[in-house]
Amino acid sequence: xxRWLRENSLTLxxxxxLLGALVGQAVSGQAFYNENALDAGLPTxxxxxxxxxxxxxxxVAENWQSEYLQFLLYILLTVWLLQKGSPESKPLDKAGRExxxxxxxxxxxxxxxxxxxxxxxxxxxxYSRSLGLVMGVVFLGSWSAxxxxxxxxYNAEQLQxxxxxxSWTGYLTAPDFWNRTLQNWQxxxxxxxxxxxxxxxxxxxGSPESKPxxxxxxxxxxEG
Amino acid sequence: MxxxxxxxxxxxxxxxxxxxxxxxxxxxHNAGSAALAFASSAKASPATxxxxxxxxxRKELESTDGPCDSSLPLQVGPAGGxxxxxxxxxxxxxxxxxxxxxxxxxxxxxxxxxxxxxTSRGDRPYDCKIKGD
Numbered sequence: 001x002x003r004w005l006r007e008n009s010l011t012l013x014x015x016x017x018l019l020g021a022l023v024g025q026a027v028s029g030q031a032f033y034n035e036n037a038l039d040a041g042l043p044t045x046x047x048x049x050x051x052x053x054x055x056x057x058x059x060v061a062e063n064w065q066s067e068y069l070q071f072l073l074y075i076l077l078t079v080w081l082l083q084k085g086s087p088e089s090k091p092l093d094k095a096g097r098e099x100x101x102x103x104x105x106x107x108x109x110x111x112x113x114x115x116x117x118x119x120x121x122x123x124x125x126x127y128s129r130s131l132g133l134v135m136g137v138v139f140l141g142s143w144s145a146x147x148x149x150x151x152x153x154y155n156a157e158q159l160q161x162x163x164x165x166x167s168w169t170g171y172l173t174a175p176d177f178w179n180r181t182l183q184n185w186q187x188x189x190x191x192x193x194x195x196x197x198x199x200x201x202x203x204x205x206g207s208p209e210s211k212p213x214x215x216x217x218x219x220x221x222x223e224g
Numbered sequence: 225m226x227x228x229x230x231x232x233x234x235x236x237x238x239x240x241x242x243x244x245x246x247x248x249x250x251x252x253h254n255a256g257s258a259a260l261a262f263a264s265s266a267k268a269s270p271a272t273x274x275x276x277x278x279x280x281x282r283k284e285l286e287s288t289d290g291p292c293d294s295s296l297p298l299q300v301g302p303a304g305g306x307x308x309x310x311x312x313x314x315x316x317x318x319x320x321x322x323x324x325x326x327x328x329x330x331x332x333x334x335x336x337x338x339x340x341x342x343t344s345r346g347d348r349p350y351d352c353k354i355k356g357d
């Protein structure tokens with residue numbers, strides 16, 4: 001058990017952080033919503049009503065979609081794009097999908113390789129892109145959830161302000177949808193860009209996200 | 225580094241469903257019935273209609289025009305009509321009657337009118353003779 005915990009500690013830690021943050025978001029979000037509702041003389045929400053409301057859903061979904069977009073782009077762009085000196089980049093001569101030998105697929109697969117990496121054909125082709133595909137599907141799912149929940153939450157506010165609700169096409173072109181979307185995207189792109197550049201010159205001893213402390217600034221694709 | 229796509233997919237589905245919470249036919253019907261009951265009773269039985277007003281809306285009406293029973297009939301348009309369209313998002317609804325447009329909110333004890341006797345002004349908020357502060 002102790003060994004299992006140690007070998008999965010990274011996933012467990014992030015799962016606990018996620019749950020803790022979600023609970024905190026729910027508590028503070030409900031308090032914020034009810035504060036505004038009381039000020040306006042409108043109905044308040046119980047915790048159950050709040051966590052199943054479009055207001056909570058859109059706040060969660062708008063952050064999720066941007067995180068998955070960030071990793072989708074990172075996974076795909078680092079196949080072809082390089083950054084000299086960054087451990088986040090591949091070595092400068094490795095741009096592209098690489099050879100079957102480099103990727104250990106088909107006849108170059110090893111005994112321990114996953115089945116779909118060994119069998120060739122469409123299964124190996126699909127498995128070779130599975131990480132990006134799943135990230136892309138989750139991104140589109142989260143973004144769609146933001147659209148659905150965002151329209152519902154926005155239209156509830158419209159009604160509270162004695163205005164007509166927006167249609168689907170109306171909300172798709174509304175500032176609310178794109179402001180929620182782009183304010184999250186810009187912060188994700190900043191964070192990834194900063195990581196790529198800062199990791200050229202700065203080190204974090206023991207982290208696989210950093211080069212070894214003594215590596216030169218020119219060393220590319222080296223993780224510590 | 226980042227795993228568990230299946231739970232994330234499930235959660236995304238839940239989020240989509242959550243966006244639809246509260247938009248069922250039952251609540252549409254309840255909101256429409258409350259709006260119609262308000263419009264039908266506003267002139268003939270104002271005490272009934274006053275009980276259907278949201279607390280802040282009734283307070284505002286009484287602070288500017290006097291007791292609800294006597295002031296409400298003077299503010300509303302023709303009585304009754306039919307429900308033409310109900311649009312509902314969460315705890316808020318707009319009901320287009322043939323005789324009026326009514327805004328409602330769902331409180332613990334049911335749907336209450338937050339604004340009535342409303343006239344559309346296009347992209348701007350409706351002009352409502354009865355509304356909260």
